[in-house]
Amino acid sequence: MALAEAAVAVIEHSEPLLEARLDPEEPIGPQAPFPHPTLAALTSAAFALPGLATPTQAATPEPRQWDLGYFHYQEHGERMRVESLKQRLVLPLGDDWDLTFNGVRDTISGASPIYDLPEIRCQDGRVITPPVLSVSGASGPLPTNAGAPPERPPLNGDCRIGSVRQVLLEDTFQDTRTLGDLRLNHYRGDLVLGLGAGVSNEKDYDSAFISLDLRKTFNDGLSTLTAGYSLASDTLSPLNQPDLTEDKTAHQFLLGLTQVLSRHELIQLNLTLSDDLGYLSDPYKGIYVLATNQAVAERRPDRRQQWNLLARYVRYVPSFRAALHLDYRYSTSDWGIEAHTLEASWIQPLGAGWSLTPRIRYYSQSEAEFYRPYLETLPDSGDYSSDYRLAGFGAWSWGLKLAQALTDEIQFELGAEWYDRQSRYALQGHSDSAFSDYGFAIYGLSLRWRF
Amino acid sequence: MEIHRFCFRAMGSPCEILLAGMDQNQTKGIYELARAEIERLEQRYSRYRPENLLSAINRVAQAGGSLEVDAETAALLDYAAVCYRESDGLFDITTGILRQVWRFPLDTLPEPATLTGLCARIGWDKVHWERPRLEFLQAGMELDFGGIVKEYAADRAAVLCLEAGIQHGLVNLGGDLRVIGPLPSGQPWRVGIRNPEQPAQMLGWIHLAEGAIATSGDYLRCQVIQGRRYGHLLNPKTGWPVWGLASVSVVAQNCLVAGSLSTIALLKGKRGVQWLAELSVPHLWIDSQGKRGGAGLLRSLL
Numbered sequence: 007m008a009l010a011e012a013a014v015a016v017i018e019h020s021e022p023l024l025e026a027r028l029d030p031e032e033p034i035g036p037q038a039p040f041p042h043p044t045l046a047a048l049t050s051a052a053f054a055l056p057g058l059a060t061p062t063q064a065a066t067p068e069p070r071q072w073d074l075g076y077f078h079y080q081e082h083g084e085r086m087r088v089e090s091l092k093q094r095l096v097l098p099l100g101d102d103w104d105l106t107f108n109g110v111r112d113t114i115s116g117a118s119p120i121y122d123l124p125e126i127r128c129q130d131g132r133v134i135t136p137p138v139l140s141v142s143g144a145s146g147p148l149p150t151n152a153g154a155p156p157e158r159p160p161l162n163g164d165c166r167i168g169s170v171r172q173v174l175l176e177d178t179f180q181d182t183r184t185l186g187d188l189r190l191n192h193y194r195g196d197l198v199l200g201l202g203a204g205v206s207n208e209k210d211y212d213s214a215f216i217s218l219d220l221r222k223t224f225n226d227g228l229s230t231l232t233a234g235y236s237l238a239s240d241t242l243s244p245l246n247q248p249d250l251t252e253d254k255t256a257h258q259f260l261l262g263l264t265q266v267l268s269r270h271e272l273i274q275l276n277l278t279l280s281d282d283l284g285y286l287s288d289p290y291k292g293i294y295v296l297a298t299n300q301a302v303a304e305r306r307p308d309r310r311q312q313w314n315l316l317a318r319y320v321r322y323v324p325s326f327r328a329a330l331h332l333d334y335r336y337s338t339s340d341w342g343i344e345a346h347t348l349e350a351s352w353i354q355p356l357g358a359g360w361s362l363t364p365r366i367r368y369y370s371q372s373e374a375e376f377y378r379p380y381l382e383t384l385p386d387s388g389d390y391s392s393d394y395r396l397a398g399f400g401a402w403s404w405g406l407k408l409a410q411a412l413t414d415e416i417q418f419e420l421g422a423e424w425y426d427r428q429s430r431y432a433l434q435g436h437s438d439s440a441f442s443d444y445g446f447a448i449y450g451l452s453l454r455w456r457f
Numbered sequence: 458m459e460i461h462r463f464c465f466r467a468m469g470s471p472c473e474i475l476l477a478g479m480d481q482n483q484t485k486g487i488y489e490l491a492r493a494e495i496e497r498l499e500q501r502y503s504r505y506r507p508e509n510l511l512s513a514i515n516r517v518a519q520a521g522g523s524l525e526v527d528a529e530t531a532a533l534l535d536y537a538a539v540c541y542r543e544s545d546g547l548f549d550i551t552t553g554i555l556r557q558v559w560r561f562p563l564d565t566l567p568e569p570a571t572l573t574g575l576c577a578r579i580g581w582d583k584v585h586w587e588r589p590r591l592e593f594l595q596a597g598m599e600l601d602f603g604g605i606v607k608e609y610a611a612d613r614a615a616v617l618c619l620e621a622g623i624q625h626g627l628v629n630l631g632g633d634l635r636v637i638g639p640l641p642s643g644q645p646w647r648v649g650i651r652n653p654e655q656p657a658q659m660l661g662w663i664h665l666a667e668g669a670i671a672t673s674g675d676y677l678r679c680q681v682i683q684g685r686r687y688g689h690l691l692n693p694k695t696g697w698p699v700w701g702l703a704s705v706s707v708v709a710q711n712c713l714v715a716g717s718l719s720t721i722a723l724l725k726g727k728r729g730v731q732w733l734a735e736l737s738v739p740h741l742w743i744d745s746q747g748k749r750g751g752a753g754l755l756r757s758l759l
Contacts (some may be wrong), residue, residue, distance in 0.1 A: 042736045044543045045714070051539040052713045055532045058612055066667070069753070101666060175484070324542060359735050411735050415752060456737075456752075 176356020470631020701726030
């Protein structure tokens with residue numbers, strides 16, 4: 007569960023790993039190799055010659071290679087830290103098959119916000135902080151108040167909510183997530199059939215998933231149609247509630263089209279529908295109720311349907327021998343969150359095996375219908391959550407990647423990304439959640455070996 | 458199922474087309490179609506045929522001025538322009554006039570002043586190309602599609618066979634080889650790579666079920682003068698033959714790209730080694746000292 011939060015923060019999609027499993031363009035590990043711009047330029051120029059586009063461009067198994075990566079994710083302040091080790095092994099099996107094995111091991115530590123605490127300011131200068139009962143970490147339940155609620159002034163003209171601050175679940179737990187999955191691709195002329203299955207395990211969260219996808223190339227190799235389905239079945243057993251075991255099922259459907267527009271351009275459109283059912287709350291998150299001066303467990307709907315649209319434009323820029331990637335993502339869910347992402351990256355070969363890729367991204371989301379920083383009184387029914395990921399906010403991130411082909415077979419990559427989330431960056435109207443603004447940095451080092 | 462082998466000479470080289478999976482009559486008809494296409498391209502773009510399309514272009518190049526070209530020539534010029542750009546001006550289809558002085562066998566080395574004079578009339582940047590009009594900004598120039606047309610012809614012949622329904626076969630025009638499809642059993646073709654140091658021998662074999670392989674090298678046309686080896690590939694900027702690499706083979710999706718990549722690598726000399734590594738294409742290089750390197754499926758020949 008803890009890692010799910012980190013991963014969400016990084017990719018800002020509720021189920022980033024699931025999406026990665028379905029999207030053949032976005033493997034979980036280091037990025038798939040983009041053909042060297044010179045090779046891409048010559049190949050596309052050759053195909054522009056009359057009668058050179060072959061009737062079918064058969065896809066073939068991937069070359070044998072091994073990727074190994076280390077990533078360090080660090081939220082600003084003494085918040086969450088994730089050390090991640092990933093590997094990906096691709097083995098061609100004959101002419102028509104290849105097998106990919108992914109393995110990930112994450113170590114998660116640090117504090118994460120669990121609820122927001124309103125502070126009351128009165129005209130006479132008093133500042134009253136509602137009591138926070140001891141939060142002893144992941145091994146105990148959310149604190150509830152046994153006795154009568156402590157005294158606090160009524161919220162009228164004289165006293166009102168002045169500010170809100172976050173209560174963090176302190177660095178008392180360390181979790182490890184282990185993920186392994188296998189993917190088998192079958193190549194049949196212009197058709198590629200992919201089958202995948204895997205499991206992921208944490209102290210408090212187990213997941214098993216399968217996926218199926220189909221890619222077909224047509225129109226002289228200029229168009230590729232992708233269809234996919236994946237199913238994940240998760241079990242939660244939160245450490246703070248020893249008697250609780252809950253299930254969650256996630257379905258995801260993908261339909262994609264990649265179209266070569268000209269010698270130097272292509273576009274990609276992906277439409278994804280995810281349908282999550284079951285226990286979708288975060289068992290570690292609470293919401294503060296002013297009337298009773300206590301935090302109660304949050305409550306989310308037991309189903310969420312979300313649509314994602316990705317539109318990507320890739321252009322080779324001959325004068326720089328570089329490639330430009332422009333992405334726009336739109337997502338909307340029946341929880342009321344609507345999000346836009348704009349991202350641009352520039353892949354610049356520098357000669358002598360070096361290449362540099364700067365990247366910039368802007369993200370903005372509206373808040374969920376049931377997002378409240380805190381509650382005045384506890385409603386009898388309905389959903390409520392003060393999770394900062396369900397608030398309205400915007401975020402800027404910047405990244406830089408430096409790659410070097412050491413030899414014909416070995417390539418090194420160094421990357422860094424910085425992220426800044428601010429309530430005021432959002433495009434959409436929303437309640438202020440500046441108290442949960444934060445930032446993080448990711449540093450990565452990876453190695454690719456073709457053998 | 459039989460494999461039908463057709464041998465012929467075209468573009469100054471021994472050629473062969475191997476076709477399988479159809480009966481003899483059909484196969485023969487398809488071969489003739491492919492052969493006619495190769496002949497058509499040679500007729501249009503060979504610099505040894507009088508009164509062809511290329512000589513008409515070169516009359517304008519000689520006098521200076523401009524002309525309009527047809528769609529196929531335009532596409533070849535577009536391709537040549539990409540090669541020029543991606544090779545930093547080393548792959549230049551206006552280099553041909555240097556052959557006036559680098560005529561093998563050489564008796565003596567050319568005078569530097571002669572080369573400087575010729576280089577002044579070389580350069581794709583002295584040509585203004587905007588579809589469909591080709592303008593030579595300077596008189597005394599010459600175009601040469603060697604290094605493009607043979608490879609293009611191999612690809613065209615292969616695509617014609619595919620379109621005619623052949624699924625198994627290959628086209629080999631003097632070592633520029635394009636696979637049409639694997640053997641009827643699904644097995645790849647075994648393709649021999651000649652040893653540049655001892656052309657009668659093979660370096661070894663690779664298996665190719667699709668795609669193309671092309672080799673550029675100076676081993677067939679070079680000469681040693683005063684202990685230095687002079688090849689037929691010339692640097693358009695200096696007028697001198699390039700050295701460093703003796704032979705480069707590249708595997709790519711089609712023969713045209715394989716041929717251009719191997720030629721550009723050779724033109725880059727020793728720097729070509731790093732450049733090939735960056736491209737991540739299967740390749741094999743042999744330098745003038747006999748040292749070898751490579752990647753991908755050609756590594757087995759090291």
